[in-house]
Amino acid sequence: MGPETGAEETLVETEVEKDQPLPAGVEAVADGVYLMKGDLKGGMNIYFIRGPEGELVQFDAGTRSMTKKNIKAARALGGLDQVVVSHAHADHRGTAPGLLTPVLCHPDEVGDLRSPASIAGYMDLSELDVTPIAWLYRFLLPWWDGGPVEPAGTVKEGDTIAGFEVIHFPGHAPGLIGLWRESDRVALVSDTVYLVDSARLKPLPEGEASVPHPAWAWDHQKAKESVRKLAELHPVKVLAGHGDPLDMGGEDLHDTLIEASNRF
Ligand SMILES: [Zn+2]
Incomplete structure (x- = not known):
């Protein structure tokens, strides 16, 4: 066993300077927006947003196995003030129970967020055209899930979170929300698009x-x-729940998104 350095404890009290290097595994993806990837092929995204008052808000909570890394990154960024989950799916609420931080969601997600079920009642995995993948998800979703979360409050379209406007994108889930910042046309959209x-x-x-x-x-x-x-907002950067940022060198993503809406 190596010597006890207490390095992790020290990070909690550290005042984070603006030019301080980012914690391992965390990358800046927009002004004051940081992405931490994890789990399956790094395909699960957790975002941290530094708000105008210096507050740190986490958007989405990935999967349960990301909890340790999530806590470490949040501490290194100076500590979390709030967690906002875009929707209650297992791979977006995974770390939330382990963060000991108030969790907010849209009113239409409260029921599913409180529910112990890892597969939402409206999902129909048999529709997936690759049968082995459908079977795999029946194991993956409970494995990813951190379990039910009691929300501390709710947010709805028009509310402001860390300098972003809340936008309601129902469909994939009833209360799916994204965050929109008009000044630089950045949208955090979770599973609004894949x-x-x-x-x-x-x-x-x-x-x-x-x-x-x-x-x-x-x-x-x-x-x-x-x-x-989302297309009608004319974003230039779309930060989704899975995969790398969608950014075509600052070009308007309107047409790409209209095409995306017609894929299924
Ligand atoms: Zn989802």
């Missing part, structure tokens, strides 16, 4: 996006409308 092929568990070709597979949807038509709603 940058991965969920039926084959691999990334989509670079620059491609897709409405999530209907197997996951609460209301697939609404999910398509929500991708169009």
Whole structure:
């Protein structure tokens, strides 16, 4: 056994300077927005946002196995003030029970967030056209899940979180929310769009996006409308729940997103 350094404890009290290097495994993806990837092929995304008052808000909570890394990164960034989960799916609430930080969600996700079920009642995995993948998900979803979470409060469209505006993108889940910052046209959208092929568990070709597979949807038509709603914001950077940022060198992503809304 090596000597006890207490390095982790020290990080909690550290005042984070602006130019301090980021913790391991955390990358800056927009002004004041940091991405931590984890779990399966690094495909699960947790974001940290530094708000205008210096507050640190976490958007989404990945999978249970990311908890240790999540706590370490949050401490290194100076400590978490709030966790906002975009929706209650198992791979977006995974670390939330272990963070001991107030968790917020949209009112239409409260029931599923409190529920011990790792597979939402409206999901129909048999719709996935690759049968072994459908079976795999029946094991993966409970494995990913951190269990039920009691929300400390709710957020709805029009509310402000860490300098971002809350936007409701219902469809994939009833209370799915994203965060939008008009000043630099950055959108954190979670599963409003997929940058991965969920039926084959691999990334989509670079620059491609897709409405999530209907197997996951609460209301697939609404999910398509929500991708169009996102397109109409004319974002230049889309930060999703899975996969790398969608960014075509600052170009308007409107047309890419309209195409994405028609994929299923
Ligand atoms: Zn989801």
